Amino acid sequence: MERGVLGELIADLAAEFDSLRVLITSGTDLVRPTPAVGWDIRSSVSHLIGCDLLAKEAIAAPDEFQRARPATDDGLAELLESHIAARRDLPAKDLRQEWDEAFAALLRAFASSCRDENVPWFGPPMSPATLATARLMEYWAHGQDVADALKIVRQPTDRIRHVCHLGFVTFEFSFVNRGLPVPPSPPRVELRLPSGLPWVRGPEDGRALVTGDALDFALVVTQRRHRSDTSLTCRGEVAEQWLAIAQCFAGPPGPGRAPSEVPY
Structure with a gap:
């Protein structure tokens, strides 16, 4: 896959991040439930932060990521739940700052990645382009949950x-x-x-x-x-x-x- 395709994916991922972040302001009710059972807006953002940090580590430090990667579905579920629990009491301002920093770190990792080297993940290794696509999908899907919670109709794009x-x-x-x-x-x-x-x-x-x-x-x-x-x-x-x-x-x-x- 050509580097230009990865660049396009990274740009679209950044645009998807921006489209969700603008919905969540310092005054947003973070405990408002989303249609995803058991998830509120804070949970959705916390999950995205945690997975962005995991993806950054998988790209930048694949050996460390593989050593720490849970071996079972239960272990993975516990890890993902820990991302939510760790941020349960963060004020909106601090949550947004951590989110910005985590996403910026992810973009830096993608920018320095080698397109010919697969990245370890939960399941088979994947190319950086496929991982970027997966992150975009998660941002779009959780963004839909947040929009639904806020009763906002998003304008779809070709992303x-x-x-x-x-x-x-x-x-x-x-x-x-x-x-x-x-x-x-x-x-x-x-x-x-x-x-x-x-x-x-x-x-x-x-x-x-x-x-x-x-x-x-x-x-x-x-x-x-x-x-x-x-x-x-x-x-x-x-x-x-x-x-x-x-x-x-x-x-x-x-x-x-x-x-x-x-x-x-």
Whole structure:
């Protein structure tokens, strides 16, 4: 992957950070619950801070990251919970400052990374570009939770294509993660980006097909909306099965959102 692609991803990641940070001011009620059960706005930001610091360490000090990486899902869950617990009482001003510093450190690590060297993470190692895409996806998904909590309708941008990309390439993972047999081929996915441009992946002659808005697809694969609350259309059993369990983030199977679980 060319360095220019990584540079574009880093720029889009920074823009996603900015779009979320502007929603959270010194006067924001950080304990306002989000649609993610058990998570408030502070939890969402604290989680992002902790994962930014982990990603920075994975890039800058991979050996140290691997030595400290939890060996089990339970250990990972405890680590992620510690990021939230450690910042539970931070005032908004201090939380925002720590967030700024952690994200800036992550960007510096990406800027100094070698595109040909994989980065260790939770699961298989990945390229810096893939890690940047994963961080962007998390910022977009948790940003959606915060926007929903604040009853703000965000204007989608074509940066959402990165989330759609992860949603498509994790087709197999979505089945394996639930112990289900993996269909021999993914559906074709034909989406409209916010700009109106098409975004297409998958076999041209595939019997299964998913069509609709890129925003709706991103909401489903990040489990921020139930498929029935979107305008996505499916053709074929494989497409129906996939959208019911789609998950583009690491970890055990997510519970997803109930139908019509939209705050406004």
